């Protein structure tokens with residue numbers, strides 16, 4: 001469904017240039033939760049930002065449902081981007097807008113009617129468990145609540161794909177668990193494919209059914225976690241992946257506190 005085909009990206013700064021992505025190819029099936037893991041500076045953000053062309057690759061194609069996004073004009077691309085939600089490490093909420101108005105923003109930009117906006121936003125706030133926070137401002141929310149608002153906003157245009165850029169890196173372990181559970185529920189109940197980047201193995205273990213390992217701009221391994229860890233010859237996997245999988249006996253999802261994972265989808269039950 002999503003084909004990342006042979007993409008490369010070089011950044012040029014003054015007299016220096018840096019190849020952040022080097023002929024990366026990756027296929028993502030509909031309904032997958034794919035984790036991209038690697039050291040800081042490996043190229044993870046550049047890769048995820050290339051999928052919706054926030055970063056335009058120098059070469060290669062991004063083919064989604066048979067359409068090559070790199071060939072679209074700005075108007076066509078804007079239409080495609082609406083169906084790709086994105087969430088970030090630091091939430092990127094607008095501090096001057098209430099929770100309701102933050103979630104409503106993509107719908108306002110789309111000229112949706114006020115009554116439809118109200119219905120949709122209230123539904124989304126229930127999905128993320130924040131229906132009682134509609135009138136609050138971001139500064140009064142916890143980190144986890146802010147990320148829930150950002151997730152609701154990312155769902156506003158009914159995306160088929162959610163891109164998560166270190167979505168839990170700024171959160172404590174318990175809040176991380178609840179956000180991962182929410183993402184898993186969204187994937188399963190709303191059938192949204194998720195592509196996430198992380199440098200934490202516990203995130204991969206908790207929710208990803210496929211993993212891609214990126215190092216110095218190159219995709220060095222892809223497959224299920226079991227397939228990845230069986231590749232003991234690769235020095236990055238040996239140093240970075242295998243020791244961390246050995247220290248995590250259970251997936252986080254099996255340790256989730258029950259109260260964190262119930263009642264997230266009252267409208268859909």
Ligand code: ADP
Nearest residue numbers: 011013018020039040041042043044045046047
């Ligand atoms: P990661 O997400 O794995 O930490 P990034 O994709 O953010 O890595 O960055 C990969 C490399 O590309 C880094 O060396 C970074 O400094 C460089 N880079 C990323 N974005 C830019 C940019 N806009 N201009 C110049 N260099 C960049």
